[in-house]
Amino acid sequence: MCVMRNHERLVALYYAALLAGAAPLLLDPHCTQRELAHFLPLVRPRLVLCDADRRDVVRAALVLGGDLTDRDLITDDQLDQFTAGHHGDLEHFQPAAVAEDARAVMLPTSGSTGLAKAAEITHSALVRQLPSLWSHDARFPRPTERALVTSTAQWMTFTNMLTTCPVYEVTLVLTPDRSLPTVLRIMETYKPTWMLLSPASAADVAAAAPPALRCLRRALLTGAAPPPAALRGLQRAAPSAQVLNSYGMTEAQGFVAHADSDTPLGSIGKIYNIFKYKLVDEDEKEVALGEKGELYLWSDCIIKRYVNNEEAYKESVAAGGWWRTGDLFTEDGRGNLHFVARKKFWFKHLNYQISPEELEQVIGSVPGVREAAVAGCARGAAAAVVAADGRRLRRADVHRAVNEAVSEYKRLHGGIAFVTSLPRTHTGKLDRAACAALLQQLVDSGQCC
Template sequence: MSHAVLRGIANKAQIYLDGILETLLLSKHENDINISLSEILLHCMNANRSGIFMINGSTNEYISNEEILKMAIPIARALITKGYSGKHVMVILRNDQYMAAVYYGLIFSGAIPILIDPNSTDYEFTHFNALIGPKIIFCEQKKVADITEILGKCINKPEIVVADCNAINKFTENVSSNIDKFRITHVNVEIPVLMLPTSGSTGLPKAAILSHGALIAQLPTLWTHHSRFPRPTNIAMLVSTAQWMTHTSLMLACPVYQTTLLMTPTPNIDCLLKMIRQHKPTWALLGPTFANTLATAASTDDLASLETVLTTGAKPGPDIMKSLKRKLPQNVNLCNGYGTTETHGFITIPDKDTPFESNGKILNIFEYKLCNESGEEVGQNEHGQLYLRSELCMLQGYYKNIKAYEECLSNDGWWKTGDIFYQNNDGTMFFVERQKFWFKYLNYQISPEELEAVIGSVAGVKECVVVETDKGPAAGVVKQPNYDISENDINNIVNSTLSEYKRLRGGIAFVTSLPRTHSGKLHRADCRSYINKVLGCLE
């Protein structure tokens, strides 16, 4: 059985990784059986130095693995020399070769980066600077003035390094540039590799601690249903920025499996379409919002090179999937996967025959069950919260937040995802809603997402959120331009569709926008405060 399998048999992607691990083990001392993620990445990039690591979609530069190593290894040496191994580092960068060099340099050095959204607010930056206490910040030039000003009011004042050619050369000027003699010294698979911010949709953002061993177990998952190795696909398009788990999944898996990354620091739709037309990616991972935008803006010719399109991040509507399917080649694998930061990546990757409304089967690196509110396992075709267990790839914890971590564990040690699914007779999973967003009214459980789906079906509703108030459920609604929607329009459909206790007794607030997290999701806690305040002013 493969090292990364808990149930069933290994797939070809896992078997390929086993071969890499065996090669690395043969190069070690007899009693040393630990292999770190850093060693795997360095080995694979060295073994394929002439291979194209990435294409910068903005500049059209082709960057080889050797060129990335020539930047990353001096960064690693400089970090080690300066005593940053094992210390926290903050990264606020967009997608280009300098971001990649910093990313791998940090991993090679043993420093522990926290990867922050380049568009993060002052509040979010201040929060993570205080929480993590980074010793150094890598950022782009245009962020320096803002960061310096904020740090002037903070207790923790890290060193700031701009991630461009000149600044990196200065940062590494006193260390060797020889890439042949560099060796990884930290090999404990249980130690942290990096930290990612969680969405903070129901409270302050947390920092999830990700480990070597868990990220190694997730390396094959993107290629679960592929059969050609190495290079299961030619060019994978990276759209997400560094704070997303999907970004780390691609940054780690692509060099190991010799797949070229296509990325750009300016991910607006016009730049992305130009990039797609010129460089013709074969594989793409999209969030629902961008999937919708692409389905609207792209032509069939634009998307003709794609062989696999994996959506994730939230449940896309069937209309989005159908619209995107019409633009894609006939034999493309268009599917909706499911994963979390807490599992270091994906939990399901659907195969080509999986229907749009399903997320596929749970990957073989997890044990799982679906449970009711009492923690009792439910049967097939019954709704239940997804519980996961894995000695391979579960979260180590949230940094300085033991309480939040323990709240997600059952009494017998299962990870409670907070997501409701059901599975059919062959074990295929169907996402229903997020239980962690539920609230009670008159002792009834209210699902905001259920109400939001009904409200969202009203013509002219651009987006909406349902929140808890003292009087019952309430809604915040953003209208589409040039639409005239009344409270009666919304109440009529809710009252005629859902049970009596789900009616919007707390009221309806028409607003221009809704609060969001750093990752673009609705910030549920802030939405609740905002809508309650607006409705209070209307009384």
């Protein structure tokens, strides 16, 4: 298990594990104690590697979530000691022999059923995905000179870029500090010709409009559906670049589509030919051209399992092995797909996927809470909370419980509102659409704070 920022030691560990046949679980460097403790018994790591300033958090998680001890915890400043005595004879080094469908990497992926799962990424899928990012380039090797990636290790894009760039002889630029001033300084220094950005990051970079953007030849936006203004803003700031929308997911072990230069603005373009796909309605019947439907995928690139979570995997697979993406699209007459909405309950904030059920479980642990519903708003997650009979609740207590349990991006930045009841379906389950509408009303009226 690796809990590290994007520095050279993490990159070295990534390649070392890949070539040794040891599959690392790559986690966000700012995971909380609770989130780490969730993964420890799930993947049962032999070693946990982390940045030195995360040692106390990880050590506390070891107590809660596993039978590992301090002897199995290695910080980045201890790696030289850890590797002492091992030879460095690269000329005679041989990678470990592994089956092509063996596990290469494990990555966390959020869903609609609570805490994150661990998706199993295979060697064969990483090989199949090698050309996907460069499918519109004519030059091999070195379709571009320098690629700047700000994804942290938990993202599939990080793994895609670390495996792809050496094969295509592209210099990969990473930085442990992902703040805008640092990213701008990195751009000025190394002048990337290719960038992978979230829509929010694209807007920030475009607003700053550093001179280095004139060196950019292609920018891919991924992680969320970008508003047309984000695409146009980056295009104005980087007039020599192709600014393209893209679509991928961890369960597809990489990218599924990205637009071309003649793709309509906002479209994700055509699905790669390593996937079969269809758009279906609620009855899993294919919809007509131009009609809205959920995207189903079939490919050898689709994961075969979540680690030690067979039930969650089965829930995501339809008859015939089709993968339910949970995303709604329409298709035009040229085969370009246009994103409509997310069908699943989870939502995104700052390009992170957030599970409402996970937050509801935490809120429900606060004394005096009867039940809660969480949905997304422009500021982030918001919660409607029902108090138990005769109990008085304070927003500060709920915020404190959530802040101690989850990462910063998951916290209730949209606020908390106390309500007497929550909308339900005729079967007694929470009516998620009605809950989201209620929370939006509470946010708009200023009752969520």
